Amino acid sequence: MLDGKRIGFLGGGNMAEALLRGLAKNCGSVQLGVSDPRKDRVSELATQYGAKTESDNRALVDWADVVVLAVKPQIAAEVLAEVSDCDSSPLLVSVAAGLTTGFLENALGGAAHVVRAMPNTPALVGAGATAICSGTHASDSDMETARLLFDAVGITEVVKESQMNAVTGLSGSGPAYVFLVLDALSDAGVKMGLPRATALRLAAQTMLGSAKLLMETNGHPGALKDMVTSPGGTTIAGVHALEAGGLRTTLINAVEAAAHRAEELGNRE
Numbered sequence: 001m002l003d004g005k006r007i008g009f010l011g012g013g014n015m016a017e018a019l020l021r022g023l024a025k026n027c028g029s030v031q032l033g034v035s036d037p038r039k040d041r042v043s044e045l046a047t048q049y050g051a052k053t054e055s056d057n058r059a060l061v062d063w064a065d066v067v068v069l070a071v072k073p074q075i076a077a078e079v080l081a082e083v084s085d086c087d088s089s090p091l092l093v094s095v096a097a098g099l100t101t102g103f104l105e106n107a108l109g110g111a112a113h114v115v116r117a118m119p120n121t122p123a124l125v126g127a128g129a130t131a132i133c134s135g136t137h138a139s140d141s142d143m144e145t146a147r148l149l150f151d152a153v154g155i156t157e158v159v160k161e162s163q164m165n166a167v168t169g170l171s172g173s174g175p176a177y178v179f180l181v182l183d184a185l186s187d188a189g190v191k192m193g194l195p196r197a198t199a200l201r202l203a204a205q206t207m208l209g210s211a212k213l214l215m216e217t218n219g220h221p222g223a224l225k226d227m228v229t230s231p232g233g234t235t236i237a238g239v240h241a242l243e244a245g246g247l248r249t250t251l252i253n254a255v256e257a258a259a260h261r262a263e264e265l266g267n268r269e
């Protein structure tokens, strides 16, 4: 469904580049375009991903079938005001954190087709987790287009907009939690006598491999944990220490706190 579509990026920063890379690699027939105030940046993206460059945001919007809003949330209103009276009205897919579909629709004049997305940083290496939700006027076909766009850099889940703060608390902020855990595991390896680099590689591959095992077998994490805990063995001793330290409660608290913070920030809109 992305075949032959013209996908234009307003803003050519990190998230835009992740998507450009994924689309160039996995969706050969799409046409890519980008506009950004930094001319050197635009030429770099053009060379690297075969993207057409546009001199200004309005020209990009008039060219595109799908526009990805990939600027910082603080300047989104200004950029949308600039393009709100363009001749064409392509589907707008926003990755701007915290901006609601209502805000985006209002900024574009009401009847715009809008999809809101919350990707995460592993999209930069093609392993992102993105949640998308529909604006009032977006069709099923618009949602499918957005889903395919984010599938190019990982996996995509469709949620209700009321669930977006939970997504922010879980997968949006999640990479930071995982990096804390990896740093701690690496410290633990060092404490028990391993060289730092060895400890970090073993910890990271254990995290990656366990997630892969879960996803590829469609397994339950509890059942997969049971597979490595033999009676009276080493792993159950480690699991006991984690439970005594309140690992599960701490992680639940972290997601809850981040989701509440996302809600607070959203209420300031």
Ligand SMILES: NC(=O)c1ccc[n+]([C@@H]2O[C@H](COP(=O)([O-])OP(=O)(O)OC[C@H]3O[C@@H](n4cnc5c(N)ncnc54)[C@H](OP(=O)(O)O)[C@@H]3O)[C@@H](O)[C@H]2O)c1
Binding pocket: 010, 011, 012, 013, 014, 015, 016, 035, 036, 037, 038, 041, 057, 069, 070, 071, 072, 073, 075, 079, 095, 096, 097, 118, 119, 120, 121
């Ligand atoms: N990075 C992530 O992992 C991530 C995850 C989830 C959501 N997001 C969302 O993705 C969006 C982009 O984030 P990012 O990390 O990619 O930021 P970024 O690297 O700063 O990219 C934003 C780009 O927009 C450009 N820009 C500034 N003013 C513009 C204008 N008037 N018209 C067009 N482009 C303009 C910036 O240029 P200058 O540098 O010259 O200002 C910059 O190249 C944000 O809304 C963020 O909330 C990012």
